[in-house]
Amino acid sequence: xxSTKALLIDLTMCIGxxxxxxxxxxxxxxxxxxxxxxxxxxxxxxxxxxxxxxxRLCQHCLTPTCVxxxxxGAFTKTPEGxxxxxxxxxxxxxYCMQACPFQVPRYEWGSxxxxxxxxxxxxxxxxxxxxxxxxEICPTGATKFGDRDALIKEAHARIAAEPTKYIDKVYGLExxxxxxxxxxxxxxxxxxxxxxxxxKAPMSLLTWNALEKVPSVFMVGGVLLYGIWWITxxxxxxxAYEAEMERKGNQ
Amino acid sequence: MNRxxxxxxxxxxxxxxxxxxxxxxYMRFTLGLGATTNLSDTFPWGLWIGxxxxxxxxxxxxxxxxxxxxxxxxxxxxxxxxxxxxxAFVGYLLVILVLVIDLGRPEHFWHPLVMWxxxxxxxxxxxxxxxxxxxxxxxxxxxxLEKFKITxxxxxxxxxxxxxxxxxxxxxxxxxxxxxxLYLIVPGxxxxxxxxxxxxxxxxISCIAAGLSMIIFESYLIERRTHRxxxxxxxxxxxxxxAVVLAVYLIVRVQDMMERQVLQQAFLWSYQGGFFAAEILIxxxxxxxxxxxRPIRESRRGLxxxxxxxxxxxxxxxxxxxITGMEHWPNQTYFPSILEILIVxxxxxxxxxxxxxxxxxxxIFGTEHKENHKNTxxxxxxxxxxxxxx
Numbered sequence: 001x002x003s004t005k006a007l008l009i010d011l012t013m014c015i016g017x018x019x020x021x022x023x024x025x026x027x028x029x030x031x032x033x034x035x036x037x038x039x040x041x042x043x044x045x046x047x048x049x050x051x052x053x054x055x056r057l058c059q060h061c062l063t064p065t066c067v068x069x070x071x072x073g074a075f076t077k078t079p080e081g082x083x084x085x086x087x088x089x090x091x092x093x094x095y096c097m098q099a100c101p102f103q104v105p106r107y108e109w110g111s112x113x114x115x116x117x118x119x120x121x122x123x124x125x126x127x128x129x130x131x132x133x134x135x136e137i138c139p140t141g142a143t144k145f146g147d148r149d150a151l152i153k154e155a156h157a158r159i160a161a162e163p164t165k166y167i168d169k170v171y172g173l174e175x176x177x178x179x180x181x182x183x184x185x186x187x188x189x190x191x192x193x194x195x196x197x198x199x200k201a202p203m204s205l206l207t208w209n210a211l212e213k214v215p216s217v218f219m220v221g222g223v224l225l226y227g228i229w230w231i232t233x234x235x236x237x238x239x240a241y242e243a244e245m246e247r248k249g250n251q
Numbered sequence: 252m253n254r255x256x257x258x259x260x261x262x263x264x265x266x267x268x269x270x271x272x273x274x275x276x277y278m279r280f281t282l283g284l285g286a287t288t289n290l291s292d293t294f295p296w297g298l299w300i301g302x303x304x305x306x307x308x309x310x311x312x313x314x315x316x317x318x319x320x321x322x323x324x325x326x327x328x329x330x331x332x333x334x335x336x337x338x339a340f341v342g343y344l345l346v347i348l349v350l351v352i353d354l355g356r357p358e359h360f361w362h363p364l365v366m367w368x369x370x371x372x373x374x375x376x377x378x379x380x381x382x383x384x385x386x387x388x389x390x391x392x393x394x395x396l397e398k399f400k401i402t403x404x405x406x407x408x409x410x411x412x413x414x415x416x417x418x419x420x421x422x423x424x425x426x427x428x429x430x431x432x433l434y435l436i437v438p439g440x441x442x443x444x445x446x447x448x449x450x451x452x453x454x455x456i457s458c459i460a461a462g463l464s465m466i467i468f469e470s471y472l473i474e475r476r477t478h479r480x481x482x483x484x485x486x487x488x489x490x491x492x493x494a495v496v497l498a499v500y501l502i503v504r505v506q507d508m509m510e511r512q513v514l515q516q517a518f519l520w521s522y523q524g525g526f527f528a529a530e531i532l533i534x535x536x537x538x539x540x541x542x543x544x545r546p547i548r549e550s551r552r553g554l555x556x557x558x559x560x561x562x563x564x565x566x567x568x569x570x571x572x573x574i575t576g577m578e579h580w581p582n583q584t585y586f587p588s589i590l591e592i593l594i595v596x597x598x599x600x601x602x603x604x605x606x607x608x609x610x611x612x613x614x615i616f617g618t619e620h621k622e623n624h625k626n627t628x629x630x631x632x633x634x635x636x637x638x639x640x641x
Contacts, residue, residue: 039292069436071373072359072366091362092355094295095373099436106292107355109285114355195439203436207372210432210451214375218421225322225417232324 004180005081005126006148007135008155009055011185011192012165013142016053020044020134020143027122027133040108043119044134047193052185054192055143057134058083058104058119059172060180061202066096066105068204074116081148081180082121090116101176101198121180148180155184177202265600272597275590276352284355289588296573298587299353302595304430304569306346306602308454309562311462313339313387314423321416327488330481331466333394333615334473337606338465339423340387345602347380352594372432379426386419398613428455434572443513444527445576453504460496461565463489464538467558469606471551473616481616487549493561494542497535504531522580526571534564 018034024044025032035042037056044057060083067075067083074089075096085105096116097105108114122132130136135145144151152173159166171189172179175198183189190196279287290297316335319325351357363377393408431454434441447453467489470481508514517527538560547553578584587595610616 065436068368068370069373071368071371071377072362073368073371074366089359089362089366090356091359092357093353093373094355095371095433097292097295098440101439103293107284107295109291110283111285112280112283114284197439199438204370206435206438206448207432208370209448210429210435211370211372211375214425217425221421221424222417225318225420226413229322229324229413229417232322236324 004079004148005121006146006151006180006182007121007132008144008146008151008182008184010142010144010158011052011054011183011187013140014046014053014055015140015142016046016048017139018046019137019139020055021046023133023137024119027125028120038104038106038118040106040115040117043117049187049192052187052192054183054194055134056104057181058121059102059175060119060121061176062179063177063202063204065099065101065176065203068202068207069095069099071095078123080123080126082123082126084120084123085116085118087115099203101195101203151182155182159184171196174200176200265604268593268596268600269604270597271593272595272600275593275597278590279352279594287588287590289585289591291585293583294577294585296577297585298570298574298591298595299349301570301573302349302598303346303353304454304573305566306342306349307426307430308458308461308565308569309465310339310342310346311423311427311458312466313342313390313462314420315459315462316466317390317416318420321412322420327485330485330616331470331489334469334481334610335462335466336387336390337394337609337615338462338469340384340391341602341606341609343380343384343387344605345598347384348598348601349595350380372429372435375429376426376433379422379429383419383422383426386415386422389415390419394613394615424455427458428452430454437577440577441572442523442576443511444508444516444523445572447504447507447511449503449507450572453500453507456496456500456503457565457568460493460500460561463493463496464558464561464565467493467554468562470616471555471558473610483549483551486554490542490548490554490557493557494539494548497539497542497561501531501535501539522578523575526567526575530564530567530571534560534567538564 021035021042021044024030025042028043030041030043035045036047038045044055047054047056060077060081062077064075064077064083066085067073067077070090071093072089072091074086075083076086077083092114094107094116097103097107105116105118107116122130122134125132131145135143138144144154146154152170155170155173159168159170165186166184167186167188169184169189171183171185171194172181177200183194185192275287284290288297312331312335316328316332320328320332351360354360363374364381368374389408389411393405396402396404396408428451431450431452434446434450435448438446467486470486474481505514508517517524517531538557541547541553541557541560547557574585
């Protein structure tokens with residue numbers, strides 16, 4: 001139970017039955033009814049591209065952007081894999097929604113005490129030794145749950161076994177530092193609404209480049225400003241002193 | 252008091268806007284963000300964030316003028332220290348008000364004080380807002396004390412004034428630039444015309460021009476009302492500084508765009524291209540050229556018009572970063588709801604009213620208050636006398 005878990009989603013096997021969404025909604029007591037897009041009441045949803053279905057859900061990144069941008073640390077990445085959200089910490093700035101490279105977090109816009117909502121990787125079920133509700137219900141095995149390392153091997157093995165069926169790419173392996181949700185597909189990912197231009201390094205490095213300079217800006221800036229104050233103050237004093245001396249000399 | 256209660260068209264309009272804003276704010280809290288705004292899952296930040304950038308940017312006069320006069324001892328700008336501090340103080344209080352309205356859970360606003368995440372730009376921003384507002388209230392305190400003739404805390408305030416001002420400059424420098432840093436993490440979403448690794452630096456440079464222009468703009472308005480003018484040569488000098496700052500900004504911005512090879516996009520006839528052209532041509536290039544022409548800079552009206560152009564250009568830049576650049580025209584667009592606009596207009600009006608009332612009743616404009624630096628210079632004088640005596 002200690003190793004990092006993952007989901008492997010094989011787009012060639014998904015038949016679009018939507019049972020993953022139904023099971024998920026049941027698990028979390030969300031409003032019934034099929035939803036075509038992620039929402040505060042749909043933590044997973046199916047996108048259709050000419051008969052190919054793409055399951056959207058939180059990617060549970062290894063170095064999550066939401067964890068880095070949240071000012072109060074309301075997001076945490078657990079060692080088992082899930083990225084979790086704590087509504088009791090959240091101040092509602094919505095930076096996570098703005099920054100998520102997969103545009104996953106959803107907001108309860110209708111509420112006066114809104115929460116951010118997204119897939120929880122069934123963390124409570126994982127704690128009981130169960131697999132997530134979606135992978136358990138999936139009738140074709142399109143969503144498969146397992147250890148991250150084992151699933152990476154399996155993904156590559158499936159591609160190697162049928163190189164004509166799959167394109168040679170495991171989506172999620174190296175995007176933004178790697179995720180816990182992998183996709184393999186027979187159709188190029190850019191045609192299925194995936195962002196294939198994401199950087200390989202975690203997104204948080206972009207802001208950290210600026211943030212890590214804050215202490216030195218503070219120290220160097222402080223010394224510099226004090227120095228300028230001291231020098232200009234001294235200059236004024238010398239001026240005043242010389243004026244005084246001149247006045248005395250004239251007397 | 253009668254003068255203040257006088258009814259006029261402007262006052263009627265201000266009252267109307269304040270009332271409308273108050274009603275809109277009440278609706279936002281009772282009905283929730285979804286029912287009252289055009290914000291959505293695909294567009295979680297809108298007009299209000301843009302207004303925050305604007306309010307804080309305009310408040311930049313506070314730290315630039317305080318640094319020039321009290322840290323760099325450029326005493327010719329002395330008469331605008333208090334207007335600048337008041338502008339900054341009012342600006343920050345308005346921004347805090349908008350933040351409280353914008354936050355989904357405003358009752359948790361204090362969480363960043365105890366729940367730390369130093370990896371978050373938003374965390375840095377929260378701390379900067381709190382620290383700099385504290386500094387501003389202490390920098391503004393002497394005005395209030397002077398008005399009510401309270402002298403007791405003066406000694407303490409004077410003793411801490413230099414470190415206080417240094418902290419103020421540092422906090423606001425970090426705050427201004429961190430608004431740019433916010434967008435460093437959305438390289439794929441913010442349009443290339445605005446996204447740049449240099450965003451924090453660009454935000455910092457442009458806020459100086461906007462802050463100084465705000466001082467010119469205010470003093471023109473105040474002068475018409477109170478006939479207590481600021482020395483015009485000082486304002487014209489500010490105009491010159493603004494021109495130089497705009498020039499530096501344009502050089503850095505264009506150079507950066509050339510390096511990232513996105514400059515050609517600026518000349519494309521597109522939704523974003525149009526907004527970009529409006530921002531750069533009207534808000535940065537035009538006032539820079541006009542302010543470099545001496546007769547324009549030294550004429551009251553010319554300077555006033557230039558300051559308006561700079562503020563408009565600055566506003567366009569921040570709104571473009573917050574809204575235009577994040578839209579994916581024509582598939583994904585955002586336009587604020589009427590209630591979002593009413594709240595912003597109400598809060599802006601509140602700012603103008605507060606500034607007007609305070610500058611009327613407190614010694615802000617046309618006062619000479621040189622005790623502060625005279626004291627330190629005099630101390631030095633005494634010290635040097637004792638040293639030089641045989």
